[in-house]
Amino acid sequence: MLVISGPSGVGKSTVCKRLLADPRVRFSVSATTRSPRPGEVDGRDYHFVTREWFRERISKGAFIEHAEVYGNMYGTLREPMEAALQRGETFLLEIDVQGALQLLALGEPGIYVFIEPPDFDVLRQRLAGRKTETPEVLERRLKKAEDEWRERFKYNYRVVNDDLERCVAEIRQIAGLDQAAAPRHNV
């Protein structure tokens, strides 16, 4: 299990898309109660579900972790993870910091990678660049990102996303997908 986590706006999904180019890597399709964005496909990007569906699965213990992110529920389903691990695949989770901390607290074996912004100005620019947030929402998100950033020492590895190619190469090496590059910031 390869857990890619970090503050929102840090470039987790771009990093994950690159990691998924490797056929040995399988994406963990999370369930979420948020609506699909243009271009997103149900069952590929997320399982788009209702709050009732989500609550029922929580009560049945179907999630290995779940969290509420900006008013929507997100969760990792246990069953596809167990199937992928049995097949010997690298199961890639792209989840928020709350979710990763839950898995760490449970002692779920895996490689936990925290993606760091090069600095907070860069993160601010990335979040502002989305142009989907009002200044108040942007401030709230930055505050959350700062709080999450303080949790980075709980992870096995921290990788700075200042250069996408290097960041991906470093994670591939950490995950044993590639022995060529040397890690720079492993703890």
Ligand code: 5GP
């Ligand atoms: P978005 O709505 O932009 O796709 O995702 C919002 C946040 O939820 C991102 O930080 C993403 O990594 C996180 N996320 C996506 N799936 C899961 C999940 O299954 N569990 C948790 N804890 N976070 C998730």
